[in-house]
Amino acid sequence: MPELSEIMYSRDACVAAVRDYYDFLAKMYIDESRIIEPPEKGWPTLTTDTMEDLGKTDEVISLLAHLPYLSEDSTGDKVEVMPNCTFADWKADSEREVSGDDLKLFTQGVGLTYDSDGEHIDPVPPQVVGLASGHRENEVVLLDTKLGVVYWYECPGEIKYCEYPARDQVDDDPYDYAEENGGDEADAEWRGDSAAWAVADFFEILKDRFRELDFIPISPHVVWNDLPDSNRNADSEEMMEMLRAIYRKHDWPDLEKYRKRECLAAVHKALEERYPNVADWRVGHLNRKTSRPILTSDRRLTYFQLAIECVFLIVSHHPEPYRKLPNPQHLFMNFEEDEEEKRQEGACNIELDNDIISPSSQHEALPGIDDDIDALEALESEEKEFNKDAEIDRILKAFRLDAYAVLDLQPGVPESDIKRCYRTKSLLIHPDKTRNAQAPEAFDRLKKAQTELMDEKHRQRLDEAISDARMLIIRENKWTVDSPELKTQQFAKDWKEKTKLVLIDNEHRRRRQVKAQMQEEGREQKKVDEEVEARKRKREHEQDWESTREQRIGSWRDFQKGGDKKKKKKAKPIG
Structure with a gap:
């Protein structure tokens, strides 16, 4: 595996890797006209002055200014460069004058922008920038311009732990690196939650997934995932096999023989005939209201987002406490209706193309939201307890002889993943932080599993058994x-x-x-x-013999002093 000391950052090499990847996608499914190249001196709207609010280094801004981008089509749809992932168009964002905090939110995701309490955080250092941007399910891909490494945050396990990867991941432990280079634990934590490659290797990994048809384009701008750990059922597997057969019939992945236009037309026809719902959905799936997030730095709106996403799950499991609370679906519908009314009245400044609610209109966009804050906070608290209970139940049901299963880890993961996983789960189910009576037992099992995996000999025996x-x-x-x-x-x-x-x-x-x-x-x-007993008896005998020595000697001497015995007189004969 490559080490950080072997990797060097180069702006031109990064630009070349992105351009090469776009060219590869253009040969497979995207429209070549979507690729827009920068001027020789870079995009004029991307400068250190115009992007000062972003808080990134000059090297980051220089890279963004020289990258090619993929433009939106006339309907506002972006091109997916892998499943659930559209790359950021920093050129367009700079022209829209979006705030730095919102840009970070778009490109770093909610998980690296807000903590579980809705407080704003920023663990990503200035030399790291997000390459991807989009809806809430969008993948988070970060590039470190100091190390020359791409981090895929919360990368799917099938890719992160692939037994035979096209390119090896970076071998360095992020916690060790942070300690040696003065980094903090928050920085090490998100790196530990990511898979990391050298820039060129990252794009080769993605290309390989397209070649193997684990990533399957179903239109010129939509890609589906067919990895084993993705959510699939019998119907989706059958559809994926159909699509895979179509691509192979048109000579994919041989780029010299592959017939792009015919293949995409065949895919479209097959979906319309056999899966019409998918054919309709694939055209405008990125514009669905239910999949477009409301992005804002306002804490109350963050609570609202979190509650809407989890409320149906919570109420279905624990209905009694929420009988008298507002219907969440009704609340969400009212929110959208109020938004529409204010847009028609011109009273709400919302840029729908970018999913941004301007700070001046945040309070207007949610009339009466203060009345529901307590209820939403109660829902969020209950959701946390539900997650804790679910994790405790999982640990107790896990096969206890398999420490990997107890920690919910893939065999062969590095020690940094073990430490990170244990830290996260132990904080989640700690007996002092939950009302669950089974928490102590689950916590003990979790600790035992971590101890076993950190023991090199025990872990080796477990790996050998697997x-x-x-x-x-x-x-x-x-x-x-x-x-x-x-x-x-x-x-x-x-x-x-x-x-x-x-x-x-x-x-x-x-x-x-x-x-x-x-x-x-x-x-x-x-x-x-x-x-021991025999020696003891012998020793006691010797001690007894020695203790009676004087007595025996005295008796002998007394005997000798007694003199000769008197001779017996001969008896005279009678007569």
Whole structure:
């Protein structure tokens, strides 16, 4: 794996990598006219003066000024460069004069802009800038212009822990790097939550997913995800197989033979015939009201967002406490209706194209929101408790011999991920921070799992057991390590079950060995005890013999002093 010391940042190399990636996408599905190239001296609206409010370094601004961008179409739709991800158009944003805080929110996501209490945070340092921007489900991709590394925040596990990646990830532990370079824990934490590659390697990883058709374009601007850990059902799998077959029929991924226009037309026709709802949805999915976030720095609106997203889940599980609260769907509908009325009256300054509510109109956009703040805060608190209860329940149901399962980690993760995961989960379920009576037991199991994984020998034994389970399945089915069956969900499920059996067998063997060892130790101890007892008796005998020595000598001397014995007189014979 590459190390940070081996990677160098270069603005021109970054620009070339982005341009090369756009060219690759243009050959597969996007319209070439969407790619807009910068002037020789860079975009004139992207300067250190115009972007001062962003709070980024001069190197970041220089990079943004020389990047090519993908323009919106006439309907305002952006091009997805991978599933659930559109890249930021910093040129257009600079022309709109969007505030620096809002730009950070767009490109860094809510998770790196607000904490769980709705307070504004900014753990991302000035030399790091977001490449992606879009709706709330948009992926977060950050580029560090000091290190020359791209971070994919909360990267899908199938990509982050891929067994045979197209390019290796950066090997350095972010916590060690932060400690050695004067960084803080907040900076190390988001880096630890990310997968990291050198810039060119990151784009090669994405290209490889398109080549393998794990990323499948369904139109010139929409890409779907077919990774094993994505949410799929039988219908979606059937549709994905259909789309995959269409692309291969048109010679993908051979760029020399691939027929782009014919392929996209065939995809469109197949979707209209067999999946008409998808065909209608794919055209304007980015403009749906339910998927476009309300982005603002106002804390109350953040509460509103969080509550609307979680309220249906909470009420469905705990309906009784909320019988008298406002219907959340009704509240959301009223919010949109009030917005529309104010737009018609010209009283609300909302830029819908950018999903921005201007600060001057934040309070007008939510009439009566103060009346619902207490209720929404109660909902948010209940949602936190629900998450804690769910995590405690998961830990208690996890197979306790598998420390990875208890921590909900993939086997083979680095120690930094183990530390980060334990820190996050232990804070979530700590007995002092939840009313759940099972929290102490769950916390103890979590701590034990972390201790086991941090023990190099124990972790090695666990990794060997997981590897043995994999090889057993391969041998039982007479497969090879390259068999396509190894990439299916069924194999992953069977592997998990086989791992349990191997771990149980190992545990039984360990217990038998411990028992035999204890018995052997018992026999040895009994022998030792008998020898000790024999030596003790001998020593006591010697001590008794020695203690009576004087008595024996005295008796002998007394005997000798007694003189000769009197001779017996001969008896005279009678007569």
